[in-house]
Amino acid sequence: MRLSTSTISTLLCFSFQLNTQASPTPYSLPANVSQHLPLPLPVQVIHQFPPGTWLENLAVQSSGDILVTLLTSPDIYQIDPSQQRAPLLIHSFTPYLGLLGITELQPNIFYLAAGNASYTALDSPGTWAIFELDLTQGATAPRVTKIADFPNAHLLNGLTTLSVSSGTLLVADSLAGVVYRLDTRTGQSAIVIDDPSLKGYPGINSSTTTPNLGINGIKIRHGSLYFTNSALAQLVRIPIHADGTPRGPAVVLSRDVSFPDDFVLDHEGNAFVAEIGVNNLALVRLGNGGAKTVLAGAPLEDPGVLAGPTAVEFGRGRAERRRLYITTSGGLASGLANRTLGGTLSRVEVGGTGWF
Template sequence: MSTLAFLWHFLAIFIIASCALPSLPSRIHDHRSSPSLPSTIIHELPKGTWLENLVIRQTEGNALVTLLSSPRSCLGIVELYHDIFNIVAGNFSVKAGSSTPGSYSIWEIDMRNRDAVTTKIADIPGSGFLNGMTVLDPVTGILLVADSLLSVVWSVNVRTGHVAVALNDTTMAPTTDGTISLGINGLRVVDSNLYYDNSNKATFNRIPVDLHTGQATGPAVTLFQGSSAEILPDDFAIDFEGNAWVVTGGQMFLLPGATGSQSIGMEFVAGSVTETRITGWTSTKFGTRQADVERGSVYVTTDGGPLAYRDGNFTAGGMLVRIDTADLKLY
């Protein structure tokens, strides 16, 4: 199989469709039993298809989605330049919940023309389990990649292929008492800070970084400490007001003012722990079209339930879902 066909086998594109929703209550409270924000299914894939991450294209506003349920999986994805994307690829078994250390690499997908062009940027043989990815410096082409197993953040220069460990902090480390070692997961750069969550520890954290190297310029701070029995934070989005929208299992919770305080609380705003139709939420991004901005629409990828890959008891396939947040009247 050619490199192009190989990568596109694990990469899915969906056109985001508009869908009118009824008016919603504006008051935020604990929604674990009765979330206020309904979920609209945009697209569903066959059962056994794990959608892992997504990016909303700047030029068209549709979604580019990566698949984890393949022998060579795709995980984090960013749009570094207009229609030029970078993805994490590596070997991860969704059935066993295990990663193959050293199998990970960073790829570029150039979609400026009709036919996509794929290029390997760098192998990362020292990696444990590469997961989320964010842009640090678009001018020089520096990406930051979370290593959920080794508790580090890698920096990758897409122009030179240079790879280095930019950050290594105990707040990024997984625990040893869980069924899967999953430390730092999602990460985003806002101003001169890197924000990231830790799945095993159920935390949301911040560390100041150099915007050219990604190295720490100060100590890490844990902004939110949740209960690992209740939540397993995955990827997240940060809006223009500094609120963090985090997905966990079959739910989304809000961390109000996440970028502006030393200690924050959480509110469940969508989904349910008992839901079987839309389950296994993995990542979220805000839409970019005018209608999306007006609705405050966030798009969510799902895996159809992680335990189903072990047991084979699927109730749904992986989905692309839209949630409209504007009616919470946070802005």
């Protein structure tokens, strides 16, 4: 694929963006969302961190609380979306510099990527590890275990659960353009997908401070791996075997996602994508040729701004099924580092009566 000059220029103006996994949810939007609710949808900020804070990823607990990972510090917080409790710092993964993807394997047992990346220096080979965060005793009594080091990885980013029964995960390296399978019981890992569709744009030096990120957010659904390719502005699907290896060629589902980070799928396979470079939440209808609708996003002066959205997840439970939770970088990935913004956890209502 050849990118236009404007697309390449847009890519080179960004400093960073990242992602993680979420389970598909049994909900979907109506055929024409704009006929049901005026767009853009309003954005409610649940919590804003101090200026210069990058929220990278999130996972929704069965309790409804939200776990958020930070890139600008090696911290994971628990946030009450009802705002009745102050955000809780669960654990700081020092001496690592930041955290990226997160996935839940068993109830209240999460896995996350830690490394020495920063938004100005992403390529950090030899610093990456996957940790287990056990919250079965509650967020105030976390149990943290290092599962594996990844000495050859450059930027571990998206994580998703491959098999609950075998305790395996898939882990994306955005700069190397490969996917690892990790056995969380033994700590052993191996590259299972190394395909051109996972790579960034040819000819751009990934070691610079304007990194050329390929595969980013990853999800598994119906025997296929779905992922965003940030540099190529694509949403892609690869059918996989039970062990994570490919069982068919990659298929580009959309070429119209603007520097995409993480995403979530509904039960029909529609994707809700965090477009980090253009400050938008977009709906991509994968069964309709990848047609895209921008659902939310606002000028930075507006209070409901999505300044560099990084990840998106549906809420859990009946009352939350029409809500999307979104983390942002505070604009650090969108050429907005001069703004006095802090990363946010926000909520967008994407449904109404009769929508689902």
